Amino acid sequence: LVVLGIETSCDDTAAAVVRSNGQILSQVVSSQADLLAQFGGVAPKMAEEAHSRVIDQVVQEALDKAEITEKELSAVAVTIGPGLSLCLRVGVRKARKLAGTYVLPIVGVHHMEAHALVARLVERELQFPFMALLISGGHNLLILARDLGHYIQLGTTIDDAIGEAYDKTAKWLGLDMRKSGGPAVEELAREGDANSIVFKVPMKQHKDCNFSYAGLKTQVRLAIEANNIDAEIPISSASSEDRRARADIAASFQRVAVLHLEEKCERAIEWALKIEPSVKFLVVSGGVASNQFVRARLNHIVEKKCLQLVCPPPSLCTDNGVMIAWTGIEHFRMGRYDTPPPACEPEDVVLDLRPRWPLGEEYAEGRSEAR
Ligand code: ATP
Numbered sequence: 001l002v003v004l005g006i007e008t009s010c011d012d013t014a015a016a017v018v019r020s021n022g023q024i025l026s027q028v029v030s031s032q033a034d035l036l037a038q039f040g041g042v043a044p045k046m047a048e049e050a051h052s053r054v055i056d057q058v059v060q061e062a063l064d065k066a067e068i069t070e071k072e073l074s075a076v077a078v079t080i081g082p083g084l085s086l087c088l089r090v091g092v093r094k095a096r097k098l099a100g101t102y103v104l105p106i107v108g109v110h111h112m113e114a115h116a117l118v119a120r121l122v123e124r125e126l127q128f129p130f131m132a133l134l135i136s137g138g139h140n141l142l143i144l145a146r147d148l149g150h151y152i153q154l155g156t157t158i159d160d161a162i163g164e165a166y167d168k169t170a171k172w173l174g175l176d177m178r179k180s181g182g183p184a185v186e187e188l189a190r191e192g193d194a195n196s197i198v199f200k201v202p203m204k205q206h207k208d209c210n211f212s213y214a215g216l217k218t219q220v221r222l223a224i225e226a227n228n229i230d231a232e233i234p235i236s237s238a239s240s241e242d243r244r245a246r247a248d249i250a251a252s253f254q255r256v257a258v259l260h261l262e263e264k265c266e267r268a269i270e271w272a273l274k275i276e277p278s279v280k281f282l283v284v285s286g287g288v289a290s291n292q293f294v295r296a297r298l299n300h301i302v303e304k305k306c307l308q309l310v311c312p313p314p315s316l317c318t319d320n321g322v323m324i325a326w327t328g329i330e331h332f333r334m335g336r337y338d339t340p341p342p343a344c345e346p347e348d349v350v351l352d353l354r355p356r357w358p359l360g361e362e363y364a365e366g367r368s369e370a371r
């Protein structure tokens with residue numbers, strides 16, 4: 001099988017061609033980071049326009065690099081949710097057009113499932129059931145993957161995701177936002193003293209596996225105000241004393257943000273082993289999983305629990321087309337796809353958007369265990 005994957009759920013336009021043996025034939029990402037830095041966040045309408053401008057070119061480049069034509073594809077996979085519907089629509093329109101024109105089977109993919117399953121492309125030993133911690137800009141999920149398409153949600157965020165907290169911290173610290181905020185905070189944190197400011201670890205009193213990052217964000221903002229840090233002055237122009245204060249906040253924030261992950265992860269592993277004692281792996285994926293400090297700390301927890309950590313390389317942790325193509329392959333193999341009738345119009349290709357789409361059911365017993 002050889003599948004094209006298309007991803008436009010948020011601010012990156014991505015496409016890739018992947019073989020069912022795991023070979024990545026091409027991978028193209030067009031980022032809107034410059035736009036984001038300019039306007040300080042994702043504006044759906046603007047993001048939609050940016051996707052529309054580049055989608056044809058990104059897909060063509062993915063096919064060209066893979067040295068493959070549309071006709072040679074086995075299927076097209078595309079993200080149908082969760083995400084911004086204006087943005088999702090751009091990718092879905094393109095996928096429908098290809099499927100309609102070339103009579104290709106089409107697979108609608110769950111963006112967060114794809115973040116988790118790409119680990120099976122990276123680590124071929126990774127069998128179901130396994131656990132996944134998915135940490136990105138919009139999600140903070142602890143999942144037990146029992147089988148393909150069969151997930152139990154052990155925990156989620158009650159407000160913000162960790163990536164959002166990294167992004168706001170970066171913005172308030174006056175860091176260079178041309179890349180996303182996370183890498184900038186990670187880099188600055190290396191210079192700082194992680195114990196200089198005592199932030200409170202969120203949700204300590206809750207014996208569940210849920211997350212909260214809104215309160216930590218507020219604590220960071222207050223520390224920034226207390227230290228008279230002016231985000232209008234970029235870090236590159238800050239005095240050495242000012243830079244030091246910013247680095248201390250970055251390091252202290254990161255320590256507590258990750259401690260929160262560690263605590264909930266440890267509990268989730270215990271829950272998961274009760275449901276599926278044969279779990280051997282914890283997958284950590286999503287944009288924040290590219291962070292070296294996050295990886296090292298979670299590795300420590302996983303080893304303590306005698307499990308193994310699988311963390312895809314950074315280019316497969318942040319949004320990409322490979323994970324969509326791969327998840328398409330996994331579902332295609334199981335017969336989960338639609339084939340359009342020959343010579344139909346793109347509008348006749350059946351594929352609905354699912355902008356809000358939970359990944360699996362909530363772990364009901366968790367509620368009583370949490371008491
Ligand atoms: P979602 O997957 O929830 O829909 P998204 O698709 O926007 O959100 P991803 O591309 O998966 O998110 O991840 C982007 C997030 O990852 C951003 O918040 C970014 O700051 C964060 N991130 C990327 N690299 C790092 C890093 N090295 N350290 C911390 N955070 C990082």
Ligand code: FE
Pocket residue numbers: 111115136137286287318319
């Ligand atoms: Fe994502």
